[in-house]
Amino acid sequence: MLDLFYAPFAEFEFMQRALVGVIAIALGGGPVGVFLMLRRMSLTGDAMAHAILPGAAVGYLVAGLSLPAMTVGGLFAGVVVAVAAGLVSRFTSLKEDASLAAFYLLSLALGVTIVSLRGSNVDLLHVLFGTVLALDDNTLLLLASISTITVLALAVLYRPLVLECVDPIFLRSVSRAGTPTHLIFLGLVVMNLVGGFHALGTLLAVGMMMLPAASSRFWTSDITMMMLVSVLIGIVSGWSGLLLSFHAELPAGPAIILSAGAVYVVSLVLGREGGLLWLAWPGRHLEA
């Protein structure tokens, strides 16, 4: 009975690779997702995930399903859209969410069109939903590098990142680190989305970022704990999603995100910090 939970990983190499891949994604994506959420940029992450598509698609057009070409293309497109949306909202009366929505719809349509120019529907599915069960050495190396860089960069930027969320005016009055911090953070978001894109595709990559982050908010009100919980939820979702896909013969990417979604729903209901159950039955009030 118990071997249901680990036998597939012991037996099949592609399952081991998939597990290593999702653990790497969870390690980087969890903390980045927490900061996106706290900076009220959850939908920015979503929009940027779509923005990666045309870049990756151009890479695909040039070199087929090649890891470096699609990575470089995706990074480039992600950065362009992040900067463009920022500029539009800064210099016109359009708010950032509206300009991001415009850019992401444009990117998604453009990306799907570009892939269709050359590829089959199988390739299109590959780009949109990823291939977590077919991660080769180079892709694993890329995912591991991205999560390493992310964790190191966040450790360095932690203080100005937190300060910029809580009290941007104070940060501006004591330091000029605010703008570079914001830009590097956007860079980390794009990097993690490109990593997630290889495993989970452009439509679901952001799921491993935002679902664990949103769930963690229901369990703790301490930001360090929130990042840890979020990483943990990401790993558990990846592991259980892979098992679900193996035993029930479901597509792996969606199964992982469904697992993360299930954790989110459970957290929403049971979470000790503002979960629905605790809101509905808070118990009698205290003395002080």
Added chain:
Amino acid sequence: MSAASAAIRFDEVTLGYGRRPAVHHLDGEIPAGALIAVVGPNGAGKSTLLKGIVGTLKPLEGHIRLKGSASGIAYLPQAAEIDRSFPLSVYDLVAMGLWSRSGLFGGIARRDRTRIEEALAAVGLTGFERRPISTLSGGQMQRALFARLLLQDAPVILLDEPFTAIDAKTTADLLDLVRRWHDESRTVVAVLHDLDMVKRTFPQTLLIAREPVAWGETPDVLQPENLLKARRMVEAYDPHADVCHRNVA
């Protein structure tokens, strides 16, 4: 007063938004160690003046000269601009005051921990260390921000309406800190509305209504004719205003 002892010098400073002046042709200096209140009607440019001193707003014209660098200024803006929902403890919020020493990466040494505890004690927030900032009342939040100011240990302290919507007890406690800063020869500039408090505590006052109306010893500044003059300031700007040519040779 010699230029060397001025903490902040204004040379014909005009501050504003777009081309509209909010502070118009301010000239003069705040001596080091002064305890000065900035008063005036709403929209008179008081907050704008502080933003200009701290450097987040560049003057449209003129210069603001500081004795030290801008990092020697501790600035408390109007409280509403802090994200209170952020999952941060009171301790961590207050510890940010050590920024100029710890910077981006530096750790917090044991000696600093003692200082943080002392600052919390000085504002009466001992025992609040682990509380999330979202659970603080308005007055407690202001106490925490004063503790952060204490840790910043700056020679110049700017306070923007620090006692608005704060109860009498908290105001009295925080006002004691302001007096303590004055005794320690720090320069304190506070935007205030309570003229009785200004008369009791602040030796010097700048009365401003876009244009500086009066500046000097508090009893001289807060004369009825000055206050009347300040109250007559026209808040709405004139859509057909001409270009200002004052001081243009």
